[in-house]
Amino acid sequence: MNQTLIIVGAGHAGGRAALTLREEGYSGRLILIGDEAHLPYERPPLSKGVLQGSTDLAECSLCDSARLAALGIEHIAGNPASRLDPQHHRLQLADGQWLTYAGLLLATGGRARRLPQEQANVFYLRTHDEALALRNELKPGARLVVVGGGFIGLEVAATARGLGCEVTVLEAGPRLAARALPPMISEALLALHRQQGVDVHLNVALECVHADAVQLVDGQRVPCDLVAVGIGMQPNIELAAAGGLEVGQGIRVDACLRTSAPDIYAAGDVCEFRLGGVYQRQETWRNAEAQGRHAALNLLGKELPFERVPGFWSDQFDWGLHSVGAMTARSVSRALPDGGLLLFCLDTNARLQGAFGWAPGNRAARDIKLCERLITASIALDVASLADADTSLKHLLRG
Incomplete structure (x- = not known):
């Protein structure tokens, strides 16, 4: 060609x-x-x-x-x-x-999906230029309101807290990142952000943005210097x-x-x-x-079907979230050292369909890579062994 x-x-x-x-x-x-x-x-x-x-x-x-x-x-x-x-x-x-x-x-x-109301103190984060514009405003003591409790919003919140900003997160749903995460991981994420001083509001809706505050539908007024919007793409x-x-x-x-x-x-x-x-x-x-x-x-004419197992990661403060595969209705969890956890998502035949790892730093990454191999292997697993931290995932893969 x-x-x-x-x-x-x-x-x-x-x-x-x-x-x-x-x-x-x-x-x-x-x-x-x-x-x-x-x-x-x-x-x-x-x-x-x-x-x-x-x-x-x-x-x-x-x-x-x-x-x-x-x-x-x-x-x-x-x-x-x-x-x-x-x-x-x-x-x-x-x-x-x-x-x-x-x-x-x-x-x-x-x-980036935008608010219907344009305002000088409203920022988005999809492009490099948008990131630079927002970075210039994140001064120590600045009051930031983040609209949207998905990954972009939460990563911005974590970064802004690290830069010394006062941060409030507004999420319309009952939990954080609900489309992508099971409830147990959402709860862990919420706990971490609150521990780090982020003021998280769930089940709230934005009415409008003013120069010095955001107005919520329920009448609350949240003072702010700037607003970062992360409501999807x-x-x-x-x-x-x-x-x-x-x-x-x-x-x-x-x-x-x-x-x-x-x-x-x-x-x-x-x-x-x-x-x-x-x-x-x-x-x-x-x-x-x-x-x-x-x-x-x-x-180039290869005609190859795309069969890659989906996955993602997100850094939140000094914790790492890793995921592979898909959520299912049936799950089993395993405690990790330092307060982390693995969550295994199974089908009705106890075959692994997805997994989530939550741990300090990058510690869950290796386990999630093994989980990807377990998903591909499509073998029935012993639920008790999955929950047992003393049973290695490599052993389950062999067996």
Whole structure:
């Protein structure tokens, strides 16, 4: 193959796909189109190292401009894709020029969901520039209200407390990160944040934002200097939808990450794929990395089904949360040293479907890697052995 391949979206998934194409020997024209001015970078450091001021953009980037040039990857920034014409295999840019492709990858990601009311003291955290803007406001003693008790909001809260801010978290639901976490882990997360001085309010709804406070629907007024909003991501499906591709909550793909147009693939946060028979999106580092690589291979004609077990991690103060697989109704827990825990999610045949690890630092990571192997092995497990901290997971894997 020696025809033009185009990647729309120069974030983590798109950047990884471009690098993989060259690693796999593709030598044709390769164009990477990004909305941001920056080179492809990873997003997890934005709410931690970048916000703390301990990590710069270069440390988050997948590659530098010299490497991109050496690989012959054409990076188009500030001239986003505006129209897709799958029938004629072409793409129009904002300046009006048309590009013809032999294969196309849509890794358009998403944007932060915004409050209906715009206010000067309201900040979001999806891009590097947004992280820098928020970082400039996180001074010791600053009163920060975080709207949203999901991972982004909680990581911002933890970082802000470390910088000496007074932090209040407002969560509309009955517990933290309820869509992604089982109740036991949500409770542990809540306890840690309250121990660290974060004022967490559950079951509250925001009425409006003022210059010096947020007003809640129940009449409460929470004084603040600034507001950080973490209420989810809006997937960028507009280009695909206008081009006639099948979309749902994301750009829908088959088992090989191919869209409803045979020469167009999707990957990363915007990609809606079947997992356990149900369409879903995965907004994680792990998914962007894996799907970016996988889509690149299939653009080269490999026809490989995407079967990676989902997973994520989150750093909260000096604790680490690690997860793999899926939540189920049946679970069993195991106590870890230093107050940590493992939570195993089982199906009706006692086969592991998912696991969550909560422990200081990175201590649960190794156990979660073993859990991923147990999920893949799909073997019936002894529930008592899972709960017993003296029974190694390696022993269960052997047995």
